[in-house]
Amino acid sequence: MPDISVIVPTLDADRTFGWESKLRASPVEAELLVRDEASASAARNAGIRAASADKLVFLDDDSDPRGDYFQRVSALLDEHPAVTGRIRDTGSRFIRPVSSSDYDQGESGHVTETVVGCNMAMRREVLEDIGGFDERLPYGHEETELIDRLCDAYDVWYCPDLVVDHPFADSLGGYLEKQYRHGREAVPYYAIRGENLPRRMARFALVPSHYTGPTATATALQTLGQLVAVAGMARGLLWYLAADGGDGPLDQPTDERI
Template sequence: MTALRASVVIVSRGRPDALCLCLAGIARLRNVEYEVIVVADPVGLAAARTLPFASDLKLVEFDRANISEARNLGIAQAAGDVVAFIDDDAVPEPRWLAHLIRPFDDARVAAASGFVRGRNGISFQWKARTVDTTGRAYPADVDPLAVTLLHPPEGRAVKTEGTNMAVRREVLAEIGGFDPAFRFYLDETDLNMRLARGGYATAIVPLAQVHHAYAPSARRNAERAVTDLHEIGASTSVYLRNHHPHPDAWPALVASIRAEQRQRLIAQMIDGRLEPRDVRQNLRRFDAGIAEGRHRPPMPVDRIVPSPSDFRFFPSLATGPTEILAGRLWSGARLRCEASQRAENGATVSLYVFSHTGLFHSVRFLPEGVWLQRGGLWGRSDRTDPLWRWWRFESRLKHEIARTTGVR
């Protein structure tokens, strides 16, 4: 266990159920000393206060639609050496934080970012990326298992994912945290560019993994269809103003970014998630955001002072061993009950339930503290695998367990 202490900051607005599931996962982190800071609206804080470990949380009320400002409030309360960030619609693997902060034992490391799995709990949304002065991200070649230390390439920054990142608190304090001009979108990317200008190194940590569900918000519905592009447009303008040194190129860049957004909207319309009028309305909102962002005044980013409160150690519920339960579909209910009981006793439990089918696999975290993987014995888990493959139960179980080795 590293001697560094971590402060985990979670920002939430309008998603109390997602926040509670995230906190259920945070409450079961292993092999790390940490505190938990929740910056949320009144509904979110009310939900957090219903949890059995509510007294161990640092709670900060904030009810404006500005994730940068909310994160800065979390940083101000953080008393750890490293500040980690995760979204309220994400759940961390049990060893996420231990992996994420370990590279900070190296004094050269100012920031770190891990891998992010998508809604099926298996496929990756993001791995390692760099970002340029237009805000576009590009894959980075890193070791898929070991930590890779990256220095910012010329004209780019090493990208950290907002739902899975950590930064030294002293560095965040020195540069003023997040720029509140980025109310949503490109907020951490702007931070990455400022870190790059300072010459700071970033660690990419593949085994620091979270599961990101994309919960509904004011900008997308439950089907992940876009409902409002205003802040994407506004943040695009602010980002170009801050980081792209050639104003004469901005109109062409905006046109290109708008075309990409239009293509995304049309794809969602073809899927039946949007109507043609929704496409037009979203593009109008994007254009309005671009215009508003051009005149959004630069906000002064002051140095963040030391936390006014002491480090509040969070007593993790993961006090027992890591355990595996597995069985066929017909024994699923019994196994889930047994898994829940073991989790209640402090175990980190993975439950595998296979049917005699070729169904695709999915992984989800249950509120009672159990990681459940379901699917067909002959179906694929990794989406790059064959559609159907013959397995015996024992070999399939061994294969799936290997996927989370070192993570859980």
């Protein structure tokens, strides 16, 4: 039985990633599961069901694990129920000021509740306890919802030397599209959490810190991205209010790209 199962959702099951030789050369016995189900949630859940190992590693199809990543993540899962690590933004340099807070959590290891799906791993027993990814959430918040449940019962350890390269956005247009979709898909996420949607949207739109960054450039990007996200959330809220029985927005169409 392999020591780790690496699960990658993608739109192309035949896709290769460039780091497979690193996985094969690792002293850790591993299997790679590339899944192309209809959404990231469905693909990850299918990967979990198919996995042979008790240590499950989740990467995106544009993640690039660095150094001795696979050996390191296996060792960390011997010590912690769930782990995440540093993400080096390889996207547009112009957009990087707005990715740093989630992507790089500093130089020291610590317990965290900030986990990005392109670099996370957990023991199988954790998922058996809390359940898998909620497939009503196709994009953008599926990992957040799972981490909410995980952090209610377990600690997630951030390790700064568990590193992947991953682009946050390759262009201004890509960044704004991402912000719009994140805003739109926030509505089913908040509905699952049982929150008052108009009130939650107002809180999201009116918090001043959502519009500011450490530099003038970051503030301009943050403000523009926040306004687009608010527009996406408004679109999601309208869908929710128009849906019959309150269940519609959880199944709304999406132009997801994994």
